[in-house]
Amino acid sequence: MGPVTDETAPRRGRPPVTSRAAILAAARRVVDAEGWDRLTLRRLAAELGVGTTTLYHHVRDREDLLLQLLDEHVERALGAVELPEDPRERILVALVAIHDALDDWPRAAEVLTVDGFLARVGGPALRMVEAVVGAAVDLGCTPEQAVSLFRASWFYTVGELLVRTRSRERSEAPERRAELFAEAFARPETPHLAAVGPRWPEIAGRDGYRAGLEALVDGTLLRLPAADG
Amino acid sequence: MGPVTDETAPRRGRPPVTSRAAILAAARRVVDAEGWDRLTLRRLAAELGVGTTTLYHHVRDREDLLLQLLDEHVERALGAVELPEDPRERILVALVAIHDALDDWPRAAEVLTVDGFLARVGGPALRMVEAVVGAAVDLGCTPEQAVSLFRASWFYTVGELLVRTRSRERSEAPERRAELFAEAFARPETPHLAAVGPRWPEIAGRDGYRAGLEALVDGTLLRLPAADG
DNA sequence: ACCTGAACACCGTTCAAGT
DNA sequence: ACCTGAACACCGTTCAAGT
Secondary structure, three states, rough: OOOOOOOOOOOOOOOOOHHHHHHHHHHHHHHHHHHHHHHHHHHHHHHHOHHHHHHHHOOOHHHHHHHHHHHHHHHHHHHHOOOOOHHHHHHHHHHHHHHHHHOOOOHHHHHHOOOOOHHHHOOOHHHHHHHHHHHHHHHOOHHHHHHHHHHHHHHHHHHHHHHHHHHHOOOOOHHHHHHHHHHHHHHOOHHHHHHHHHHHHHHOOOHHHHHHHHEHHHHHHOOOOOOOO | OOOOOOOOOOOOOOOOOOOOHHHHHHHHHHHHOOOOOHHHHHHHHHHHOOOHHHHHHHHOOOHHHHHHHHHHHHHHHHOOOOOOHHHHHHHHHHHHHHHHHHHHHOOOOHHOOOOOOHHOOHHHHHHHHHHHHHHHHOOOOOHHHHHHHHHHHHHHHHHHHHHHHHHHOOOOOOOHHHHHHHHOOOOOOOOOHHHHHHHHHHOOOOOOHHHHHHHHHHHHOOOOOOOOO
16 A cells, blocks of 8 residues: 555655645546546646656556545545435445445446455445345345345446446437437337337436336345245 | 448549458457457558558547447347247346347447447347337336336346456456455454355356346336236 | 548556656 | 656547548
């Protein structure tokens, strides 16, 4: 991890010109002012007034920077979430909280899908995962089933976020979108799609995240042998 | 779209040195021989022995190239899929077919999430979407509910593919992964995760795509008012 | 009609040489 | 201990000038 900072010991060598915290703060400034596209290591170094290569003493690489940035954001967003007693509701609240925390994170794709992502996130995020797995066990799942339920919900959540945030980033005008779908669907082989036609984008625009999640959770619980006690 | 090719009319001007088909074939060669990372417009032009900028006469941009490539692949993979009569089974077969067709497509993320993706794919892929929406209507969904069911399944599918293919791309050794998860989960605040500990990667490695999809579909149908006739 | 090199405006990362 | 410029090995895209 970062450089050792023992305030009592006399400092040795060249003094640091930046720090992990300063880098993350600068990254947020760049993103807020100019957008995610402009968050490059070179731009970030310029923002801090340091050499680009200096950053490599504080973050491992670009992916590591993004992960740290996401972690900080998620920690802020999830720290105060209160989890209900009822297990089914606890699953839903925890996942909706994760979903909402990631919602204004358009570059999530680059980070959410890294290998072993879950082993690299911080306490508040893990607290939500624990809530889902624990609640699933309370509802009668084996630990394996509970993990599978979390993972299925995670896939659904990641997919929803990535598809929706990408669409939001650069979408055509609503009328043009309706037109494109109407054209693409107007085939004799696809009568049901043709019937929906230009209404597809409008239906797709509705917020169905929670409803889909409930279906996934209830459908999973349905498959468990009814057990109580 | 591409240049006009009317074989009967006398050709005018400088003759083409390449074509859409030749570009897609060359792209496949590059991917198969050197991997997705090496599929750049510059590398592709070199493979074809043409100037890089020549490609811009046949594809709109990089995204367009990727979309055409995916479309060709999906068309091959989905063309012969037979769909069963039973509506619930039809939904599952269609989505599993889409899933499997995209499974060996590690760069799917860049393409699957483009705005209006569905309005840009070809016939065989749309046939699968029609199968899902049509079957959902057969099961008692309104067109709106059918579209929502397809979209929820699509999110789940995209998420599963992206998370899994990324993990596959560059993952640590199994023992190291188990160790990382064990360490990350070993906290008093996360007792259920701690109990699973090093077994997480193994559980995550099991193929649960179809099981999760069934749960999502059944859970959705559960929410419909029981209707027959 | 179609092709092209040069140029523009960038990337992430490594390395040897500072201070 | 920490910082740095230079260099490496690339990108996608535009444009004016060919043939």
